[in-house]
Amino acid sequence: MTKFSDLNLDPKVLKAIDDAGYESPTPIQEGAIPPALEGRDVLGIAQTGTGKTASFTLPMITMLGKGRARARMPRSLVLCPTRELAAQVAENFDTYTKYHKKLSKALLIGGVSFKEQDRLIDKGVDVLIATPGRLLDHVERGKLLLTGVQVMVVDEADRMLDMGFIPDIERIFGLTPFTRQTLFFSATMAPEIERITNTFLSNPARVEVARQATASENIEQVVMMFKGSRKDREGTEKRKALRKLIDAEGDACTNAIIFCNRKMDVDVVAKSLKKYGYDAAPIHGDLDQSQRTKTLDGFREGGLRFLVASDVAARGLDVPSVSHVFNFDVPSHAEDYVHRIGRTGRAGRDGKAVMICVPRDEKNFDAIEKLIQKQITRIDNPLKPADAPAPSEARADGASPAREDKPKRTRARSRNKPKDDSPKTEVQADAPVVAAEVEPAKAEPKPEAPKQAPRENNTRSRSNRGRGGGNNNVVGLGDHLPGFIAMSFEERSAN
Template identity: 45%
Template sequence: MSFSDLGLHADLLRAVTAQGYTEPTPIQRQAIPVVLEGRDMLASAQTGTGKTAGFTLPMLQRLNDGKRPAKRQVRALVLTPTRELAAQVGESVATYGQHLSLRSHIIFGGVGQQPQIDALKAGLDVLIATPGRLLDLHQQGHVDLSVVEILVLDEADRMLDMGFIHDIKRLLRLMPKKRQNLLFSATFSNEIQTLAKQLLDNPAMIEVATRNATAEKIEQAIYRVDREKKRELLAHLIQQNGWFQVLVFTRTKHGANRLAEQLSKQDIPSMAIHGNKSQGARTRALTAFKGGDLQVLVATDIAARGLDINELPHVVNFDLPNVAEDYVHRIGRTGRAGSNGEAVSLVCVDEDALLGNIERLIKQTLPKHIEPGFEPDPTIKPEPIENGRRNQRQPSAKRKPEGQSANTGGERKRRARR
């Protein structure tokens, strides 16, 4: 099957061909016809399966074919949980819509508002945004969502995890009730199914990968090690195996900063990326990593689904995530679009319960290794894991987004940093 078989117009096919794509992925084959029909949709797919093009291409075609209001207004809204994902989707909209007379813009926190305000005043057809900054601009009178025809919630489960559910509900009240709704989620959790029932009208359901499964081409391994020897083991594995372009996940922002500094001192060029970093610093780190100037990028979970790196060969869990589903999202950064990938987890005695939760979720027993010279001490007792992203699910209104310190005042001020 080719993209032309899906009913896409010539201008969109030109853009797709220019990107070197010839055959649609499974999510694209199923999603594009559904979106073109104007139906609501609930879709689950592994990261790296091409889901962004799966909604971007038919969304652009529907907007291009539809009746346009006299004044150019936002007709399609794509909500994403992170700045990086917003930028990724915005790039796809610009790339695939380059031969169409549609305007798009990206809105997120962490950067100045004025260019975003100017773009809104000039008129937009497609708006890609994070919820917090979008609500800020609406409250200031700069955003009109009264004629939105298509709403896309991308990485919806991540938005719920990050406490955006109330923001989403407020934004829904600003849009017409009659519209097309597309909900994309890496997992079909109970929370997502509840949201889908509230939001979607007789949706088409698409699931191109087994729920909570890990990609088949990812080689997964566990290295048993004492907590105090993790950094030395990581440096050893990177240097001994000649790993380059390694994405490393830590549990905390402070841990990410410290690990990046320590690796750099061992002649392993490293930078950290997390919610407390400015947008400029995050962009510079990601650009250096993608360009091959940076060997290791150390990240917290805020980056787990917002990074788009082609053929990323190595993902390392320096700390196991507190929530088992996040393991799937983290290692989903590698083994994308048919490429092979390697996911290594450094596990100390404190994390045995977390490892058990992960193995039950993915229905696999992961291979365990002990690296010579790094044998764990059997007499060490487990200690409680503190400062995790979230130890238990809490009411979203009380959960502080990453990058939020305890003494920062006001929910609106916190969201503006997204």
């Protein structure tokens, strides 16, 4: 079995690794570290949770052990898609540079003051860890030069693609020297990412330790096909089903990450869990960085049992002891499912992933099974049958109780019903009608022709009769002729 001591790493790095409790490298580390130390470009493809971060931090520290950074010109650059992943990479550097006192680093992420970051850059840093947006902000302000970068790392490249960072990545590549060494890591290999690697990597050493987009065999995967009793009750019943699923795991669920597709749902689910006595807190991109950091620290340290998260937490977060992952929503992209459930079952531990699938998400669910090439085990809905709404309360299709119990509406009949003193020459609408007993002549009586006024009173031409004419007889108004209309006709007759 290969050990870290066989990989030609710096003795100080090996000592820090030993202090951290590691002895043998993971397959991605064993495959990526040797070519990286030789100065070659590396293209690493491995599922999440396999130790990709150490695959580039360890050789970088070894290579940067000699030399000194200049002001505003970092010697190496690590690009990460999210603040949390960037902060985690920075923690890894702190762990492995324990005995390299002269190596300095800076973390450039959003939600933090520019002033403190500028101060670190002005001193000169050996390792610059940044998200693309904040890095370009510093470049555009003239506070940072990338012409001194010797090693450039792109971590979680497929997530960069999903978040729309690819144009920024291409721009950053253009700001760095052509002679740089590039280390490129990703869990999947989309065509757009392959195009970038072909453009910016020179004869890379390709290290692929697992089939693209596969989940760890240590993770038990189950799905509950869920359908609410009514559309307006689906959210409430789905959250109730989630609580039932958590309770069913019992003591085995020591802690868990619950993933939602939308930030709004993250807040709603977290609030609902807290309402029912579950120790939960939300984390998503709209929260302040200080609050996100506090929540993550609490979850890592065991002070928080349930972390309700958007996909901002699905990539790169290393919490080794996560026992369960609950997908409250089926992810829109099949690759995100692999990254979500990769938060459990890390470092050889067992884990469990539970997903809730509603009918409108079945298409995305089918794409997930196609991607992982495995059928996910179905489990029963915990709300059936005891918790299902009674038929008297609501029908399954969301309709009201039987329609025959309601009285029939007669709006049209009430408007057209004649007064009692009018001649009743037609069959009444509310009277029972029997077709065999109605005589044809009485069923459809012909209306009497209106009486014409004497011709001498008709003073208007025949062509004007459609606009009022000279007749003072109005057809169609019956006994309900308004007084102001009658007055107008009397005035015309008098004239």
